[in-house]
Structures are given as C-alpha cells and as structure tokens.
Amino acid sequence: MVLAVSCQMSLLLERQIERLERAIELSSDWLEIQYLMAELDQLKDLYEEPDEEAA
Numbered sequence: 548m549v550l551a552v553s554c555q556m557s558l559l560l561e562r563q564i565e566r567l568e569r570a571i572e573l574s575s576d577w578l579e580i581q582y583l584m585a586e587l588d589q590l591k592d593l594y595e596e597p598d599e600e601a602a
Contacts, residue, residue: 560594 567587574580 557594560590564590564594 564587567583567590571580571583571587574583
C-alpha cells in the first residue's frame with residue numbers, strides 16, 4: 548500500500564514538473580519565468596528526496 552502511494556506521488560510530481568517546464572518554455576514574462584523556475588526547483592527537490600531515501 549505504501550509503495551502504491553509512493554508511486555502515485557512520484558507520478559504526480561513528475562507530471563507537475565513537466566507542466567512547469569512547458570510553462571517556462573511558453574512564457575515571455577521574465578518575472579513569471581522566475582516564479583515558475585523557483586516552483587520547479589522546489590518540486591524537483593521533492594521528487595529527488597524519495598529516491599535518496601530509498602538508496
């Protein structure tokens with residue numbers, strides 16, 4: 548059960564990361580890009596933490 552939740556969370560984080568990366572590519576507003584990049588960095592940190600704990 549815990550593994551299934553972990554996989555679902557990883558999939559959700561992966562999708563959110565992909566959406567943010569796409570939004571950054573499409574944006575032409577410098578301030579919005581900075582905001583999106585900060586959010587992307589936070590999500591990438593969350594996505595990488597479970598991998599480090601499993602190792």
